[in-house]
Structures are given as C-alpha cells and as structure tokens.
Amino acid sequence: MPSTRKAYRAALLHSLADPAEVGIEASYEYFPDGLLLVENGRISALGAASDLLPSLPADVEVIHHVDALITPGFIDTHIHLPQTGMVGAYGEQLLDWLNTYTFPCESQFANRAHAEEVADIFIKELLRNGTTTALVFGSVHPQSVDAFFEAAEKLDLRMIAGKVMMDRNAPDYLTDTAESGYLESKALIERWHGKGRLHYAVTPRFAPTSTPEQLTLAGQLLGEYPDLYMQTHISENLQEVQWVKELFPERKGYLDVYDHYQLLGERSVFAHGVHLCDDECARLAQTGSAVAFCPTSNFFLGSGLFNLPMAEKHKLNVGVGTDVGGGTSFSILQTLNEAYKVMQLQGARLSPFKSLYLATLGGARALRLEERIGSLQPGSDADFLVLDYHATPLLSYRLKQARNIAETLFVLMTLGDDRTVKQTYAAGNLVHQR
The missing domain is CATH 3.20.20.140 (Metal-dependent hydrolases)
Structure with a gap:
C-alpha cells in the first residue's frame, strides 16, 4: 500500500492554553523550523525538523514552505x-x-x-x-x-x-x-x-x-x-x-x-x-x-x-x-485586527498569542472540540493553514523588521487578510490553494 503520510516543513505555531490562565510564555509552542507529519487525515507528529527528519521513512513526501508559518485552521x-x-x-x-x-x-x-x-x-x-x-x-x-x-x-x-x-x-x-x-x-x-x-x-x-x-x-x-x-x-x-x-x-x-x-x-x-x-x-x-x-x-x-x-x-x-x-x-485575521482595537478602546491589551488562542484553541474549547481541532497536537484532525510571509509587498517588507514570533504574529493579524492564506488543509486534504 502506498503511504498516506505527508510531512510539511515550515515554521510551526499553535496554542497550548489560554494565556489569561497560564501566562503568555506557557500558552504556545513554536518551532522556527518545524515539521508536521500527517497520516490518514490526522496529525501524527510535530516538532523541530532537525529532530524528526532523520527518522522519517523514505517514502514520506516532505513539502517545504520557505518563509511561511503553519498554524491550526x-x-x-x-x-x-x-x-x-x-x-x-x-x-x-x-x-x-x-x-x-x-x-x-x-x-x-x-x-x-x-x-x-x-x-x-x-x-x-x-x-x-x-x-x-x-x-x-x-x-x-x-x-x-x-x-x-x-x-x-x-x-x-x-x-x-x-x-x-x-x-x-x-x-x-x-x-x-x-x-x-x-x-x-x-x-x-x-x-x-x-x-x-x-x-x-x-x-x-x-x-x-x-x-x-x-x-x-x-x-x-x-x-x-x-x-x-x-x-x-x-x-x-x-x-x-x-x-x-x-x-x-x-x-x-x-x-x-x-x-x-x-x-x-x-x-x-x-x-x-x-x-x-x-x-x-x-x-x-x-x-x-x-x-x-x-x-x-x-x-x-x-x-x-x-x-x-x-x-x-x-x-x-x-x-x-x-x-x-x-x-x-x-477573514479571521482582519477580525483579530478589530479585536485588538476593541481592547485598546477599553484601556486593555490583547496580545497576539491571546488572539491566536481565540481564533484556534479557544474557539475549539467554546465548541467542545479541543480534542479534534484548534491545535497541532498529535491525534488532532489535520486542519491547518500555511500563512505566507510574502503575501503582499508591504507584509513582506514589514515582516523583515520583526524581531521575534510575537511581532511576526501581530503583523500577520494586523496586515494580513485572505491573501496571506497560501494553503488551507482539512482532514489532511488540500481544500484551498491561493
């Protein structure tokens, strides 16, 4: 039988918990050069590419997205x-x-x-x-x-x-x-x-x-x-x-x-x-x-x-x-742009990691589906996105100034829109390609 496994290499980011409950640092997991392994519509592994690539079977296709960020759908x-x-x-x-x-x-x-x-x-x-x-x-x-x-x-x-x-x-x-x-x-x-x-x-x-x-x-x-x-x-x-x-x-x-x-x-x-x-x-x-x-x-x-x-x-x-x-x-990205302003008008802060949580794991918890969607945890449905750092000339230029993943994420949520979404996967199937 041919393998149904595929691996996706890019920066990887997903929420682990609500930043309001555990603090920002403990609320997310980020791999600057990560690998996401998908098998039969589910995520079977994620981690640093340097850790996972050596043990990857030879028949697994690796799709490499340079200057891109993979997040949950x-x-x-x-x-x-x-x-x-x-x-x-x-x-x-x-x-x-x-x-x-x-x-x-x-x-x-x-x-x-x-x-x-x-x-x-x-x-x-x-x-x-x-x-x-x-x-x-x-x-x-x-x-x-x-x-x-x-x-x-x-x-x-x-x-x-x-x-x-x-x-x-x-x-x-x-x-x-x-x-x-x-x-x-x-x-x-x-x-x-x-x-x-x-x-x-x-x-x-x-x-x-x-x-x-x-x-x-x-x-x-x-x-x-x-x-x-x-x-x-x-x-x-x-x-x-x-x-x-x-x-x-x-x-x-x-x-x-x-x-x-x-x-x-x-x-x-x-x-x-x-x-x-x-x-x-x-x-x-x-x-x-x-x-x-x-x-x-x-x-x-x-x-x-x-x-x-x-x-x-x-x-x-x-x-x-x-x-x-x-x-x-x-666009959820544009909606998060507005959410940040709602907090600003009330004298409150909305960190990009809280925004990521609201759009992914927080939404999954609201729907009682956190075992299935909202993160990149092994066992989850392979519903994920590839976000393109070069989607627009302004986004590309602005992200070159970003010093860390917090800044990168915030810029994506402020300047990003449908053009930022390079690919969308549902149950491991490519359902949208820009």
Whole structure:
C-alpha cells in the first residue's frame, strides 16, 4: 500500500492554553523550523525538523514552505450563510438593519438553487480565509442547511450549522411556527448530525423572534439529542436588550430568558454579549456556555465593545466570530485586527498569542472540540493553514523588521487578510490553494 503520510516543513505555531490562565510564555509552542507529519487525515507528529527528519521513512513526501508559518485552521464561532450577499450593507443599527437588508436577503433561500449557489460561494470564502470550522446560521428554510452540509460533506469539513427558528416579529414570508420549526429541525438533525464531521446546532435566531412555545421546543430538542449545539444572539445592541425586557417582563434579564427555556449548556454559543453584566457572565461560565466575540460587526453596526477582561475573570469560554454579514470580512485575521482595537478602546491589551488562542484553541474549547481541532497536537484532525510571509509587498517588507514570533504574529493579524492564506488543509486534504 502506498503511504498516506505527508510531512510539511515550515515554521510551526499553535496554542497550548489560554494565556489569561497560564501566562503568555506557557500558552504556545513554536518551532522556527518545524515539521508536521500527517497520516490518514490526522496529525501524527510535530516538532523541530532537525529532530524528526532523520527518522522519517523514505517514502514520506516532505513539502517545504520557505518563509511561511503553519498554524491550526481558524475557527469562526458565529457567521450567517444567508447574509453573504449583503456584506457591507450601509448605514443602520441592528434592528433596522435586520428589517432593511437581512430579512429580504434571507427570503431568497426559499429557492433551493439559490441556496446551493450561495453555499458554494460561502464555503470557498471560508477556506480562502483559512477558516476550517464555522458555527453557521442558515435561514429559516431547511434547504439552506441541506445545501450547506452537502457542500461541506464533499470536502470532509468539520462544520456546525442549523436552520433558524423564528415564529414572530419577522416578515410573514420568513417565519416558521413553533411546531414546524421543531419538526424541520428534528428532520435535519436526523439527516446530518454526526454524519462525517458535521454537527447540528438548534438555532433560535434571538429571543425577540421566538415565542415562548418555540423556545420551549428548542430546549426540548436539546434534551432529546444531548450532543447537539445551540446557537443564538444575546445582548448585542441596547435597543435589542430593552426590547427583550418588554417581551419577557417576567424574566430577570436577557440571559434569564434563555436560561428559563433550558438553552444554556456546554455546547451553547451566544453571539456578541456586548452588554452582558457580571452576573450573566458568571452564569454562562457556570453552565459551560460560550460567547462568540464579533468585533468587526460590533463596530460596523455601532453595537458596542465586548468586555473580554470580564469574561476572562469568570473563566468564560470565548471564541471569535466574523458575523458576516454584520461583519464585513470572512477573514479571521482582519477580525483579530478589530479585536485588538476593541481592547485598546477599553484601556486593555490583547496580545497576539491571546488572539491566536481565540481564533484556534479557544474557539475549539467554546465548541467542545479541543480534542479534534484548534491545535497541532498529535491525534488532532489535520486542519491547518500555511500563512505566507510574502503575501503582499508591504507584509513582506514589514515582516523583515520583526524581531521575534510575537511581532511576526501581530503583523500577520494586523496586515494580513485572505491573501496571506497560501494553503488551507482539512482532514489532511488540500481544500484551498491561493
């Protein structure tokens, strides 16, 4: 049998732990001249090239990337498939923006051919930007999720998605009912959850667009299938927070609505959390829930600044999300650029190693997938990127001035974008080449 093993030689960098918990130096592993050995879709070894090359069997092909950095694939913990066609829509805050742009755009997904076309574009954009796993909102139409999963399955990607559940406070052409939302979600779960590297997420859009009956049935689905994900939005915009208070006056606050309907848990991811309070962060952490930090869209829609230090204080799992189409880029590198500025505006620091953690291992932990993705540890799925130090003339010139890996990493996150991603691998297969 021919060998399925391949080795990749370049600088290697991955996170080992959260810098907020172990300190920066203990949080990462870096090999200036490293070797990554991949076998049958998994990482079987990594280390210094000088240590591993002498013992490498003669039949193993070594692919050498000069002036490049290999990292784990990026993980996007919040993004909307149906909003691909409205990225960069001008001039509204959240609630007006939904009505003016989002809902009309999402209505097109009633057409299966449209859903398939956008799923193809969407996945190509993810991979072009180095995102190998994403937690994805579909539209209210089941075919949006079918189209996405079919495209992801062909490439053996690890992806999570769900059909939006939305039975009120939205146009008639875009609502389901509590019962139809439950039954359609259940059918999708049976069809896709656990198939290959695919997972299903129960997806109530946000509290204002679901009746208590629908939220009850969303919680019921989580009880029926214990390893499901749940994704929704929370505390993104002050107007939205006030609206939730008016719709659910009997609850203590926004998070308490979800808590009451049993939607918190170890695979529950709440997007934004810009206006969470201390008690809510504590409750999210206590239940093992996670937050998706979406700086690009929080800036673009004028929503506010996520308080990462408060989340760290409570040891709350945090991943990073592009939130396309509120976010304006599929690029996790560009999203980290914005995240740094969010911290600056709050008088806090965001080290490049914390950013790397948020984009890789932190995202994996938020999704409870750290045994499979988010690092280059042996045994992990071979989802990794080759980042090109010479992707643009400015990047090439600037990196010549970098004195260490911290500076190199920060420059990649500040000046880098889709052009920086030379290759993307998923389960050991080359799925994007620039």
